[in-house]
Amino acid sequence: VHTFTSHCAIVSQTRTLGSAGLCSILRVYNFDEFILSNNDVVLRSIAEDLRNCLPIEAMLNSEHLAIQKILEQPEPTVHVDAFLYDDDIIDSLCEKGKMSRNYCVVCGSHKTAPLEFISHSFSLMELKFLYQYALPDLTGKILVDVGSRLGAVLFGGYLYSSASQLYGVEMNADFCQLQEMIITKYQFTDRVKVLHSDICTQASLLQNADVVVMNNVFEYFLNRLEQARAWEFISHNMRKKGSLLVTVPSLEESISNLQTDILLSQWVEEMKLDYDVYMEKDIDREALEEIHLYKIL
Incomplete structure (x- = not known):
């Protein structure tokens, strides 16, 4: 949101400052960084759109073999799509009880161990x-x-x-x-x-x-x-x-x-x-x- 606001401010100011004013502003605000930053925003928006269309594990019932192979891993393993869920989102979901980073070694006890995470997507x-x-x-x-x-x-x-x-x-x-x-x-x-x-x-x-x-x-x-x-x-x-x-x-x-x-x-x-x-x-x-x-x- 901040970067889009900054862009609006630049456009507004150039109407009165002209080309010299624009050059002055761009020296203060690196325009390449602005473009890259907004590309990050677009990708995060895409990830949000996709999260709203998928179950939290981001796997479909039609992926029979993939689901079976994850279940067969030597350590308890869950699919967490790295493109959809960065660490901040995972932490938030864990706090809400919708996701966990750990599993119980002995059911009913407090003895836990980290879950193995696997992703089929690249992260941002x-x-x-x-x-x-x-x-x-x-x-x-x-x-x-x-x-x-x-x-x-x-x-x-x-x-x-x-x-x-x-x-x-x-x-x-x-x-x-x-x-x-x-x-x-x-x-x-x-x-x-x-x-x-x-x-x-x-x-x-x-x-x-x-x-x-x-x-x-x-x-x-x-x-x-x-x-x-x-x-x-x-x-x-x-x-x-x-x-x-x-x-x-x-x-x-x-x-x-x-x-x-x-x-x-x-x-x-x-x-x-x-x-x-x-x-x-x-x-x-x-x-x-x-x-x-x-x-x-």
Whole structure:
């Protein structure tokens, strides 16, 4: 709210001060910071819209395999979507008794332990790191988000990058509808498109992509044979020299337990990321270190 008010004040004053007055104001108020700050506001508004459309765990009944795999984790685990719920919102929900960070080790006692949280979306912090620090200038480039889910990577790319086209590929029709709702409401239609599709039918899209993003995309949603098939398909079709692949977790971790013929050393080179460049106060170093960037050889 403050930044929008500041913008109104700038517009009002320029009517009487002219160009010299505007330059003086902009020296006091960094206009780049103003734009970035308002992009944060837009993303938080999108997150609020989506929270109002989803149950608190941000999972749908149609996600049978994902729900089953979360229940099978060795430690009690809950899905908390990082794009929808930052730490402040989680704290507020915990205070209201709508969410908990802990579980009871012995039912009925006060002996508790921290719950494991898993997210299938990037947080606002991770999106800003990805677009402002990890990736190069995307002017004129095509970005593909595999398993776009709620669209966080697409919306972040629209606001924080100059990518010419941002494609989301999502198998769940309900999530596609939610993304379309946001794309229409916030007028992202000129650069964002969502495909209700299996990535294994999108060879041409992968072949033309300059950047492909894959965040926890297969492990919780496909069985092992399907995961291997999907990785094989991607490695065969993502061959444009110099194009970039962003993954969470690392490629090594994703395919180490799968039966594939992928030779990573012949397909990609990992690019070292400087996680210390992100200087904002809300940094979660551990989360940033899960992001890996590769260049296609």
